[in-house]
Amino acid sequence: MIAVPSSQVRSHFKEICDKVVNDVESVIITRTRGENVVLMSEDEYNNMMENFRIFSNPDIYNKIKSGIDQIENSKFSKRDLLDE
Known part of the structure; x- marks a missing residue:
C-alpha cells in the first residue's frame, strides 16, 4: 500500500x-x-467484502476450514460428476 x-x-x-x-x-x-x-479496485473491494462475510459467519467459516483440513490431511475422496 x-x-x-x-x-x-x-x-x-x-x-x-x-x-x-x-x-x-x-x-x-x-x-x-x-x-x-x-x-x-472494485475487484479488491469485492474480495475484501466477501472475506468479511465469510469470517463473520461461523457456520460458513467452519465448513471452509473443515474442507481445507480434510484436503491437507488427505481425508477426501474423488468422485466423478453425474451427467443429467
Missing part, C-alpha cells in the same frame, strides 16, 4: 487509478487535516 497526497491524486488521477487496477495496489490518499481515504 502506498500513500499519496490528495494534491498529487488530483493532478495524476488516471495514472493512480491505473496503478491501483493494474498492480492490485491500494493507495492511501493523505489529506492535510487527517481523515485519509483509501482507493482500491
Whole structure:
C-alpha cells in the first residue's frame, strides 16, 4: 500500500487509478487535516467484502476450514460428476 497526497491524486488521477487496477495496489490518499481515504479496485473491494462475510459467519467459516483440513490431511475422496 502506498500513500499519496490528495494534491498529487488530483493532478495524476488516471495514472493512480491505473496503478491501483493494474498492480492490485491500494493507495492511501493523505489529506492535510487527517481523515485519509483509501482507493482500491472494485475487484479488491469485492474480495475484501466477501472475506468479511465469510469470517463473520461461523457456520460458513467452519465448513471452509473443515474442507481445507480434510484436503491437507488427505481425508477426501474423488468422485466423478453425474451427467443429467
